[in-house]
Amino acid sequence: MVVADLADTAFDLGTHLNGDAVERVVTASAIRRVIVDTEPDCVVVTGEAPDGAWRRGVDTVRAVDSTLPVVLVAPDGSERLAAAAVEADVAAYVNRAAESDPGGRLAAAVEAAVGQGSGDRPARSGSAAEDTRIDHYRTLVETAGDPMYVLDADGNLRLYNDAMAERVGYEDADLVGESVERFTTADSLATADAAIERLLANGGGTHETVEIDLLTAADERVPCEVSLAPVRDDDGAFTGSVGVIRDITDRRARERELERDKRIFETVPDVIFAVDADGIVETTNERASDVFGIDRADLIGRSYTDLLDADVVGREAVDRYLETIARLLDSDTDAPGRFEVTLTTPDGRDRTYEVHVTLRSIDGEFRGTVGVMRDITERTRREAELERQNERLERFASVVSHDLRNPLEVARGRLELARERGDDRHLEHVDSAIDRMETIVDDLLALARQGTAVQDTQLVRLDRIARSAWEVVDTGEATLTVASDCTVRADGSRLQQLFENCFRNSVEHGDNDATSSPVSVRVGLLADDGRPDGFYVEDDGPGIPADQRDQLFEYGTAGSDGGMGLGLAIVKDIVDAHDWRIRVADGTAGTGARFEITGVTVREQ
Structure with missing residues (x-):
């Protein structure tokens, strides 16, 4: 054969x-x-x-x-x-x-x-x-x-x-x-x-x-x-x-499972990725294109160092990823690693992502990772808002148990004296106590309004919002100048409330004792490298001492009106709700107070 x-x-x-x-x-x-x-x-x-x-x-x-x-x-x-x-x-x-x-x-x-x-x-x-x-x-x-x-x-x-x-x-x-x-x-x-x-x-x-x-x-x-x-x-x-x-x-059956997994892979709102042991992106879904601003095909086959050099991903993200891998390799668990990182999206906004990473291995040899990136920006905001609301509840409890009880007890005591002695002069103290309680109640209502987070923003005229706020504040002989007619992306009602509290603070604390002249208030634009980045509210009053600025936005920094000192605390809440930033500085002429709000989306006319 x-x-x-x-x-x-x-x-x-x-x-x-x-x-x-x-x-x-x-x-x-x-x-x-x-x-x-x-x-x-x-x-x-x-x-x-x-x-x-x-x-x-x-x-x-x-x-x-x-x-x-x-x-x-x-x-x-x-x-x-x-x-x-x-x-x-x-x-x-x-x-x-x-x-x-x-x-x-x-x-x-x-x-x-x-x-x-x-x-x-x-x-x-x-x-x-x-x-x-x-x-x-x-x-x-x-x-x-x-x-x-x-x-x-x-x-x-x-x-x-x-x-x-x-x-x-x-x-x-x-x-x-x-x-x-x-x-x-x-x-x-x-x-x-x-x-x-x-x-x-x-x-x-x-x-x-x-x-x-x-x-x-x-x-x-x-x-x-x-x-x-x-x-x-x-x-x-x-x-x-x-x-x-x-x-x-x-x-x-495998083809159906593969097709099902493919649909899940492409339709989930999270970024899914696989990276080999050399740091090369093996695959990812279309969601990655939205997050990183380049086509998926341009991500696949590139290393994280290449993407870092091309400014597609930031140093913080790469460092956190490598730290997580090192920690998982040193551990005895198969559980995924987790970290949070902030990335700047193609539209220029900072978003917070929760990243889960799992090691891939064959016969104990490290072959890379698979991971999921979930946008938790809104969740983080809700958590921050919940924390702020809890703080407000504590403030409410404090006001009810202490601030509001004190004038109530004064009024009750004076009323009893008036009845016992028939002296109407005690009723004047009752009237003052009631005024004090009314002020506290107003402050509580203002504080309660801050419990509503910013849900919807739109482009609004900065000058119109500022002037509307000026009209509802008792400004006396003070004057307002608005140096810009630009639009900003904000909740118009909350922005007006911010201006109202800033204007009230300037009027109440800004009278110039040396000249006996009424305070002047100015609203204008701020720029970062020539690009509009926010706005300021400035007055020409006596200003705010440097050693008081750190506590200025804290709850309980009392105002001259005998209130709870919530005005600037409310301003800070509104700034935080918009993801803006605020700082206190001296006025342009070296005197007065200047509040600078940055991180704002500004469009000039």
């Missing part, structure tokens, strides 16, 4: 042939020599791909002795390779990887092929040639481990193997002569017929793989992949087809 290993699969087929005399060759010329010199009963070729080098071995055998049976052995076969074996007219096909006893299967295939080819090998013609061809296919079908069948030109079963009968659930029935329509859907039949027609139109000699649905005896629909090849007689006329089937139920 000749074993031809033209595919160079490097395994010894001779050990599986039950001691038969085997001569192993590796070239086509050697096959020709051995066939002529030894007159073998069978040739075994090995192949790994449908169009592999094994075909040259089959062609060489056919050129020397067209009746010599050939068995194709595949180390790890496929239905495409099986279909190619049919198309190449080999006597048997053995898929080693699919067999529990590949040696036994090979020996049986060789024995069947030799038995088929024994005798005087008469020339084939007419019906005898057709019978010989069917016998040949019978050997191939019966020795194949995959579900396999042969149809006649009308689509009726001529041959099938046990694997095919088991797949469709008719193990105990004789299916020869049954129409293929019994085992598949109309759409699948049309798909297979179209494939055969394409093969016939191309002149034959090839195979095609399509997907169909098999119908089982239990009326179940099984998705399958079938490799088809036409069968021809010696004159080239179409006499039927042969097919090798693979159940792709599991593959379809």
Whole structure:
């Protein structure tokens, strides 16, 4: 026997042939020599791909002795390779990887092929040639481990193997002569017929793989992949087809899972990413384009150092990422690491992200990370607002338990004295206490209003808001100048309240005792490197001592009106609610107080 290993699969087929005399060759010329010199009963070729080098071995055998049976052995076969074996007219096909006893299967295939080819090998013609061809296919079908069948030109079963009968659930029935329509859907039949027609139109000699649905005896629909090849007689006329089937139920399920995961991957509002051990971005979703301002394709394949150099990500983000990886590598837990980082988005806004990172490893070797970035800016704002509200509740409790109780007790005591002594002068103290309580109640209402966070902003005229605020404050003879008609993005009502409290503070504390002149207040724009970044409120009064500025915005910094000292604390709350910043400085002329509010979106007219 000749074993031809033209595919160079490097395994010894001779050990599986039950001691038969085997001569192993590796070239086509050697096959020709051995066939002529030894007159073998069978040739075994090995192949790994449908169009592999094994075909040259089959062609060489056919050129020397067209009746010599050939068995194709595949180390790890496929239905495409099986279909190619049919198309190449080999006597048997053995898929080693699919067999529990590949040696036994090979020996049986060789024995069947030799038995088929024994005798005087008469020339084939007419019906005898057709019978010989069917016998040949019978050997191939019966020795194949995959579900396999042969149809006649009308689509009726001529041959099938046990694997095919088991797949469709008719193990105990004789299916020869049954129409293929019994085992598949109309759409699948049309798909297979179209494939055969394409093969016939191309002149034959090839195979095609399509997907169909098999119908089982239990009326179940099984998705399958079938490799088809036409069968021809010696004159080239179409006499039927042969097919090798693979159940792709599991593959379809995996494809559905993959599609589901892909939809989740692309539709979640978070950034999902995978980075290899060298810091190269392997994949990410479209959300990353919104966060980093470049196309996803421009992120994939680049290292974090490259992205850092290109100002796509900031140093803080990279450092926190590397610190988290180092911490996870030093720990014994599989739990993900977590950190928060602030990034500047393409529209120039700072957003806070919560990043979860999990290590990827194979056999204990670090292979990179997968991670999720979630925008928690709004959550952080809500948490900050909740904290502010809790502080206000504490202030309310303090006011109710102390500030409001004191004038109430004064009023009650004076009222009792007035009743006992009939002295109406005590009622004046009652009236003062009531005034004091009224002031405190007003301050409480103002404080309560600050519990509403800024939910919606729009572009509003700075000059109009400032002048509206000036009209509702008791400003006496003070004057206002607004040096800009720009627009700012803000909650208009809250911005007016900010101006009201700033103006009230200037008027109440800003009278210039040295000149006895009324205070002047000015509102204007601030710029950062020539770019508008906010606005200021400035007066020409005595100013605010430097040692008092740190406590200026704190609750309880009492005003001259006997109130709770909430005016500037409310200003600070409004600034914080907009994510702005505020600082106190001296006036432009070196005197007076100047409040500078920055971080504001400004558009000049």
